[in-house]
Amino acid sequence: MNNEISLCLWFDGQAKEAAEFYCSVFSNSKITSANPMMVTFELNGRKMMGLNGGPQFKFNEATSLVVNCENQEEIDYYWAKLTEGGEESQCGWLKDKYGLSWQIVPSILGKLVSDPEKGQRVVQAFMKMKKFDIQTLLNA
The missing domain is CATH 3.10.180.10 (2,3-Dihydroxybiphenyl 1,2-Dioxygenase, domain 1)
Structure with a gap:
């Protein structure tokens, strides 16, 4: 099996804003997709997801x-x-x-x-x- 593993980060409505910030800090980074619930992005080639999950978890x-x-x-x-x-x-x-x-x-x-x-x-x-x-x- 060759299952890819990526990181999911839980935000309180700031997932796209955070992804844009992180992509501005790290070269070779980009947002690959975004919708109101989640954003997928790459930081230096590492795939990540930001989830607008709400205030329950910090x-x-x-x-x-x-x-x-x-x-x-x-x-x-x-x-x-x-x-x-x-x-x-x-x-x-x-x-x-x-x-x-x-x-x-x-x-x-x-x-x-x-x-x-x-x-x-x-x-x-x-x-x-x-x-x-x-x-x-x-x-x-």
Whole structure:
């Protein structure tokens, strides 16, 4: 079997607005269809659906989208765009203006924390951060 798996995000009447926002933040993204109940879209080639399900359910930190960034410029870009109207959290986590949680993470983080000599120092350094600072992690 080769069943495709995609993500469905539940909104309170803002699905198309949210999809348009996300598509403006991520290159190689587009809305593929929309109607009053739902919108389908792709973010960097990943298929997603936004559902106008109503106020019954809200996003929480138990689910987040992770953006692996190659450099500080990418971290700064995504952090600025996604926190606009939202809120910062700790250790690279944020909530966007729709309440969806994101992790904006340097792609080298796994390698740094698994380094037997400096991994613990890296963890201590990023526990003090909101937005990741790659140079501080490298210097830890």
